[in-house]
Amino acid sequence: MVEESETGRECASHRTSDAAMTASEVDLWFGREVLPLEAALMQFLQHNWRNKSDIYDFRQEVYVRVYEAALKKIPDRPKQFVFATARNLLIDRVRQEHVIPIEAAADLEALEIAADTPGPDRIAMGREDLRRLQAALDRLPLRAREAVVLGRIEGLSRREIAARMGIGEGTVAQYLARGICELVDILYGEPPNVRRQP
């Protein structure tokens, strides 16, 4: 195997290997290094783009570009890489659309500021996470919240939740799927004014 020659320089953060990463390695790296930057990334995107309905698509596009790059080689400096990718994306879009939605002068400075903001994982876990989780649960519609609490905290299956709540399994599935989406958004620190209406 070609990778064999690389074994001498194993060190996750300083890896210079050109060997392709496996998807699960990248998944781990992505969860550990990139996702904690989401709050800062969303803030950056929001700050630099007027049309808020594009934000989720941008986030997705940034993640895809970062992930694809990581499949070839894990970036040495994840934070810089993520924000450089976001910035390039915005610039591409400006060129494509022949509009200038970027706030004057906000571009570079915002990038610098955002890149220095600690991600949620850099802040102590625990109390803060608990608070966020509760806030996220509270934001769900009553029935959806009940389903999520029964499923997540009590460990019931979809069928058991349906029986407990006296509703169909299909409805429970919808509640749970929505709950998963929203809880993760909030845990990764979606900026308040980009949130969807309940």
Next chain:
Amino acid sequence: MSERAIVTNARDIDARAAEWIERRYFGEWNAADQTALDTWLEESVVHRVAFVRLETGWRRTERLAALRPFKSGRAAPSRRNWSILTGIAAALGIVAILGVIGSNYFVRPGERVYATKVGGREKVTFADGSQIELNTDTVLRARMTTKERTVWLDKGEAYFQVKHDVHNPFIVVASGHRVIDLGTKFLVRRDDNSLEVALLEGRVRFGVAGGHPQSSLLKPGDDVLATAESISVTRKSTQQLTNKLTWRRGVVVFKDTPLADAVRELDRYNNQKLVVADPAISRRTISGTIPTNDVTGFIRVVRDVLGLHVMNDGNEVVITR
């Protein structure tokens, strides 16, 4: 990747990824579902990224739930409109039992799956020195890091020898219950309708997964049996507990065990199933030690010692008077 230009609504893809996660955690999940998910993930990096993001985040919420009850006073009292949590002897939650653990299995970040087949046995040693021994037909997932040690027993039975770490509790989640080690050796066995936790050494806390602060501190010799309706704790002698662990050396020990129970126990280890056809003989008792995979030897005892008739119809071995 090529379809990226066509399908670009990120929120739709997030919703789709959330549906997959919901199905895997809360619905029935089999090999065909896993194949379908793998196919979907392969279709596009867009899919994979959305899935990895939601899955990673969703796992974080699980960790929070696991921490809740033992951090007393953390949650504001007003939040306790989660009254559904309190006072419920937890129903047995079947959490995403995986049909097939193949090479295709999508490994969630930081998590590993360990599984044994019928008749199999495996010992796993982790970096912290903790050991888990899996009995027959068992599936468990482990997330072992310097910040978290959680094991989900999805199916079967396992014996845990835990290196205690006051800063990083070792948590076992099974059937909607939770065992938190306080330095210890214990056995967890999950059956269709019940969960058994037997403590051999040290101390553990046993409670409902996530929910409310009701939990019990178990002492060595405590044997907990939890069903959907009740939780009972009985005291067991060292000998009785040791007999529960003989599978670790590949044998089962029967002592005045009713035939029906002995057959049920042996069936766990073998694909060739035994059936007791007559309720009258199912109460006959047997004693002795037998290798877990020795169906033939068991049949011989049943025939020669108990004087019963045995018919082998290919799939099943039927025991009659």
